[in-house]
Amino acid sequence: MDDLVIGSGMAGLSAAAMLARAGRKVLVLEAHDSPGGYAHTFRVRDFRFCAQVHYVFGCGEGETIDRLLGALGLAAEVPWVRLDPEGFDHVVVAGDRVRVPNGLRKYEQRLARRYPDAARPLHRYFRLVEAVAAELDRDEELPKTLSPVTLLRSAIRYRHLLRHSRSTLADVYDAVGMPPRLRAILAGQSGDYLLPPEQVSFILHVALVHGYDRGAYYPRRHFYHFVDAVVGAIRGRPGCDVLLERTVDRIHVDGGRVTGVTTTSGERFTADRYLSNVDPRRTLELAGLSRFSDADRSRADYDYSASTVTLYLGVKGLDLREHGFGSFNVWHYPHEDIGRMYRDQLERHDLSDPWLFMSTPTLHSDEPGTCPPGHQILEIATACDHRRFADLRRRDRRAYNREKKKIRDRILEIVEATYVPGLHDHLALRVTGTPATNERFCRAPEGNAYGSALTPKNVDLRRRPYRTSLENLWLANATAGFPSVAGAVGAGLKVFDEMQRG
Numbered sequence: 162m163d164d165l166v167i168g169s170g171m172a173g174l175s176a177a178a179m180l181a182r183a184g185r186k187v188l189v190l191e192a193h194d195s196p197g198g199y200a201h202t203f204r205v206r207d208f209r210f211c212a213q214v215h216y217v218f219g220c221g222e223g224e225t226i227d228r229l230l231g232a233l234g235l236a237a238e239v240p241w242v243r244l245d246p247e248g249f250d251h252v253v254v255a256g257d258r259v260r261v262p263n264g265l266r267k268y269e270q271r272l273a274r275r276y277p278d279a280a281r282p283l284h285r286y287f288r289l290v291e292a293v294a295a296e297l298d299r300d301e302e303l304p305k306t307l308s309p310v311t312l313l314r315s316a317i318r319y320r321h322l323l324r325h326s327r328s329t330l331a332d333v334y335d336a337v338g339m340p341p342r343l344r345a346i347l348a349g350q351s352g353d354y355l356l357p358p359e360q361v362s363f364i365l366h367v368a369l370v371h372g373y374d375r376g377a378y379y380p381r382r383h384f385y386h387f388v389d390a391v392v393g394a395i396r397g398r399p400g401c402d403v404l405l406e407r408t409v410d411r412i413h414v415d416g417g418r419v420t421g422v423t424t425t426s427g428e429r430f431t432a433d434r435y436l437s438n439v440d441p442r443r444t445l446e447l448a449g450l451s452r453f454s455d456a457d458r459s460r461a462d463y464d465y466s467a468s469t470v471t472l473y474l475g476v477k478g479l480d481l482r483e484h485g486f487g488s489f490n491v492w493h494y495p496h497e498d499i500g501r502m503y504r505d506q507l508e509r510h511d512l513s514d515p516w517l518f519m520s521t522p523t524l525h526s527d528e529p530g531t532c533p534p535g536h537q538i539l540e541i542a543t544a545c546d547h548r549r550f551a552d553l554r555r556r557d558r559r560a561y562n563r564e565k566k567k568i569r570d571r572i573l574e575i576v577e578a579t580y581v582p583g584l585h586d587h588l589a590l591r592v593t594g595t596p597a598t599n600e601r602f603c604r605a606p607e608g609n610a611y612g613s614a615l616t617p618k619n620v621d622l623r624r625r626p627y628r629t630s631l632e633n634l635w636l637a638n639a640t641a642g643f644p645s646v647a648g649a650v651g652a653g654l655k656v657f658d659e660m661q662r663g
């Protein structure tokens with residue numbers, strides 16, 4: 162083999178497909194029985210659910226996902242539908258619904274009409290978001306190291322990025338004097354980074370807002386088709402393959418190079434070069450921490466992002482369009498204090514009144530293939546603490562199941578009371594995933610949703626895929642790169658470029 166990729170998340174698959182297309186013999190080893198990592202699809206009875214991905218950005222012409230598909234000759238094969246440009250996300254704070262449109266100016270005007278007293282802070286906030294977004298678009302030219310010289314050279318070109326590299330979203334709210342209701346609305350997509358305004362990196366917030374502002378998309382033939390197409394681009398090349406149910410439990414190192422990997426079933430695989438799509442810290446542990454430089458070890462020293470509980474629901478005999486759902490997602494916040502919600506859910510394990518993210522894939526694309534005729538799918542997610550679920554599952558499986566059911570029932574009660582009266586009578590299927598599920602099926606350490614926590618400490622200008630101090634080992638994933646499908650694909654494309662440069 163020329164190249165061996167550990168893990169078939171979107172960063173791993175993207176890099177592998179590009180390497181295969183460049184004529185390299187590539188092998189991908191994936192622990193799970195389906196490829197895609199968090200973007201994999203699982204089947205329960207006649208329903209198919211994408212494990213975690215609901216909507217993506219980066220599909221417009223020339224954007225990251227479009228570039229990958231174009232390079233692989235798959236652009237026509239994998240069409241995207243755009244969620245409603247007049248409101249691809251609906252944010253509901255204490256019963257007030259705001260539609261988030263494409264176009265930051267349009268969004269600002271919409272909010273200023275509704276909250277005229279906040280016109281000035283809104284103006285200041287949106288100008289800053291635009292300025293940071295413009296600098297993020299110059300990403301390719303960002304300095305790799307922040308030496309005094311590069312800092313000086315970049316001081317003007319990247320002045321907003323540099324000025325806000327340590328800011329949280331709440332710091333910016335404070336600076337512009339944003340009132341409480343708008344603090345909540347503008348952080349309405351907080352579940353996309355799983356942090357409240359007091360903790361999330363402002364730059365990361367802008368990257369997310371700006372990404373979706375350019376277009377929020379869903380794959381017309383659903384996420385499994387997108388993943389399968391990329392897997393097909395690997396398997397279709399001579400000498401290349403994606404092997405499932407192969408869990409790498411050791412990376413062998415000799416003389417500063419990786420010499421092979423072994424799996425839990427005792428198989429050994431070798432290649433000239435290795436790319437790990439696995440969490441960086443976990444990768445270092447698989448090879449032995451002492452094999453790496455201090456710089457590598459310090460780069461792998463981070464706290465993880467929070468985890469989630471997800472409800473996958475099959476709904477029969479009602480049309481969710483009649484209950485406020487459609488070609489958009491709905492974000493439910495019971496009150497204005499998002500920070501308190503996160504503290505309740507993550508620190509006090511109190512999910513009695515959680516924020517909720519609700520998505521309806523069967524209303525995003527009318528292509529069949531995810532549920533039986535006459536049914537629809539509703540997926541609901543919120544933040545929760547990993548340790549509590551992992552401990553419960555390990556110590557007492559019945560208590561774990563009781564806790565899961567308690568949270569599921571409470572969430573269904575809220576959705577029934579607030580959005581879909583009589584929902585219980587129409588549930589054909591309900592499946593609940595917890596942080597322990599994320600850990601088990603996606604091998605996400607601590608069930609982390611987005612790699613390392615997206616705080617200013619972990620989001621710096623050097624965050625990218627990289628070559629480790631082992632000569633032939635590269636890392637690319639949500640942490641060695643950026644989370645989201647577009648972020649992971651971007652990491653895959655970047656690491657491919659670096660590997661090609663040698």
Ligand SMILES: Cc1cc2nc3c(=O)[nH]c(=O)nc-3n(C[C@H](O)[C@H](O)[C@H](O)COP(=O)(O)OP(=O)(O)OC[C@H]3O[C@@H](n4cnc5c(N)ncnc54)[C@H](O)[C@@H]3O)c2cc1C
Nearest residue numbers: 168170171172192198199215216409604610638639645646
């Ligand atoms: C609740 C939730 C909602 C999300 N919603 C969205 C969304 O709507 N839109 C969006 O763009 N993004 C979303 N994301 C984020 C997005 O899914 C991820 O950031 C992205 O898919 C991560 O890709 P990755 O390449 O880092 O790999 P991962 O998806 O983390 O995959 C890593 C792969 O490596 C495999 N692996 C791990 N260890 C080993 C081993 N030892 N041997 C072999 N294989 C191994 C795993 O099984 C897994 O398949 C969401 C995430 C979560 C949790």
